[in-house]
Amino acid sequence: MAKPQPNIIAIDGPAASGKSTLGRRLADSLGYLFFDTGVMYRAVTLLALQRGIDIRDEAAVTALAEVTTIDVLPASKFDGRAYDVIVEGKDVTWEIRSHEVDANVSIVSAYRNVRRAMSEQQRRIGQRGRVVMVGRDIGTVVLPEADLKIYLDASAEERAHRRHDEIEARGEAANYDDVLTKVIERDRIDSTRDVAPLKVAPDAVIIDSDRMDADEVFERARKLCE
Numbered sequence: 001m002a003k004p005q006p007n008i009i010a011i012d013g014p015a016a017s018g019k020s021t022l023g024r025r026l027a028d029s030l031g032y033l034f035f036d037t038g039v040m041y042r043a044v045t046l047l048a049l050q051r052g053i054d055i056r057d058e059a060a061v062t063a064l065a066e067v068t069t070i071d072v073l074p075a076s077k078f079d080g081r082a083y084d085v086i087v088e089g090k091d092v093t094w095e096i097r098s099h100e101v102d103a104n105v106s107i108v109s110a111y112r113n114v115r116r117a118m119s120e121q122q123r124r125i126g127q128r129g130r131v132v133m134v135g136r137d138i139g140t141v142v143l144p145e146a147d148l149k150i151y152l153d154a155s156a157e158e159r160a161h162r163r164h165d166e167i168e169a170r171g172e173a174a175n176y177d178d179v180l181t182k183v184i185e186r187d188r189i190d191s192t193r194d195v196a197p198l199k200v201a202p203d204a205v206i207i208d209s210d211r212m213d214a215d216e217v218f219e220r221a222r223k224l225c226e
């Protein structure tokens, strides 16, 4: 008998490695829910900034994370979004991608109890199955029971190129060296934090996408599902 398709798929990896692009395509092709967990940390960061909360004030940011309702819903608009991100009833899908959020989200996502609050919600959604969940700690902490774990990697330079092109495609100005510095800094924070640092799960399949385009990465991942 053929092996069934994996029910829970975890994709982890560093910033701008192409996890979201892969996760979205894989979920579409399988008819699964695509859940990009980074949006939850971004939403808390955005709300803290909007409310004038000091991002370094762990207690204040944690208190906010614990009472904030974050919803990820099917896309309501055809403006390139994969889903709607709703925080306290407001659509913040694009606002959570701002430079200011980018610059502060690694600090927020390193807070122990912010992670606990977010991970609990992620776990509840993931355990329903038929899901492709994308993040940094999905295969290691949030859903260690995932049926397929992919660690999507690429060099910092390659990821900075991709992020740089993405920013320019949105019509914004970007400097490659600045983008590279930020990518390296986020890697450092994400992989050296005490709680749930970015690392490869022992049973993960590593895909190094440096010399692969998005289609090749997708084909490789699709084969792993068969």
Ligand code: DC
Residues within 6 Å of the ligand: 015, 016, 037, 038, 039, 041, 042, 105, 106, 109, 134, 135, 136, 137, 138, 186, 190
């Ligand atoms: O994938 P992203 O760039 O949207 O993630 C935003 C931030 O959230 C990034 O600093 C890493 C963090 N993150 C995390 O710590 N754990 C996750 N499961 C997802 C994201």
